[in-house]
Amino acid sequence: xxxxKICSLYSKFRKRHGLPVKFWPNWCAERKDKRLRxxxxxxxxxxxxxxxxNADLALENLQRENLLSLxxxxxxxxxxxxxSLIKPAGFYQTKPKRLKTLASFIIDNYxxxxxxxxxxxxxARKKLLSLYGIGPETADTILLYALDKPAFIIDEYTKxxxxxxxxxxxxxxxxxxxxxxxxLPKDFxxxxxFHALIIIDLKGEQGSVMKRF
DNA sequence: ACCCAGGTGGCCC
DNA sequence: GGGCCACATGGG
Numbered sequence: 288x289x290x291x292k293i294c295s296l297y298s299k300f301r302k303r304h305g306l307p308v309k310f311w312p313n314w315c316a317e318r319k320d321k322r323l324r325x326x327x328x329x330x331x332x333x334x335x336x337x338x339x340x341n342a343d344l345a346l347e348n349l350q351r352e353n354l355l356s357l358x359x360x361x362x363x364x365x366x367x368x369x370x371s372l373i374k375p376a377g378f379y380q381t382k383p384k385r386l387k388t389l390a391s392f393i394i395d396n397y398x399x400x401x402x403x404x405x406x407x408x409x410x411a412r413k414k415l416l417s418l419y420g421i422g423p424e425t426a427d428t429i430l431l432y433a434l435d436k437p438a439f440i441i442d443e444y445t446k447x448x449x450x451x452x453x454x455x456x457x458x459x460x461x462x463x464x465x466x467x468x469x470x471l472p473k474d475f476x477x478x479x480x481f482h483a484l485i486i487i488d489l490k491g492e493q494g495s496v497m498k499r500f
Numbered sequence: 501a502c503c504c505a506g507g508t509g510g511c512c513c
Numbered sequence: 514g515g516g517c518c519a520c521a522t523g524g525g
Binding site for chain 2: 332334335336337338339341342377378385419420421423424428440442443445482486490
């Protein structure tokens, strides 16, 4: 491990919280199947500016209606149905469109998420960012947790850590992303682990949603 | 009655 | 390029 402040924080959190971290994306990563990758991609949109609890209620609704699938969502004609199912996750006017945009992009261009996973990181990121409703954080969440790519996620908790530990003066997304990226081994497992640890350490609890999936 | 939760796009200047 | 703002739910 390189000797710097970010690495030290990682080591500190790692020791403090023990192994393994029971955080949903890590938990999910135990299973490598296509369905789980799809659920993570769908969940990444549903949880935008929304508690995981509420996003989880929407995921349950989709599962109940047999719509927890990129192919099903991409072929769905009735957007109203998505609107009602997604309601607990909030922003029900925009999230259905965002889900459909992502689902159609993957299904129409790649056939399934496993083929999209074969795309090179920078290309995949650029394409995700070009989609309606997918910004840097959602793109990196999908890359890191659904596609096993080393894309460090800068979310609200990461920014709080940066502020708390005075790691930087600016909070520009790409700047912070490269700051973490260059100071950690370029390994998606470490990025996931650190990201989970940051949230667990700052939040003081462990994510537990999505276990049923 | 507030405030918050693992953001994003559309404005405005 | 940065600074606001709307978007919407459920829980504390």
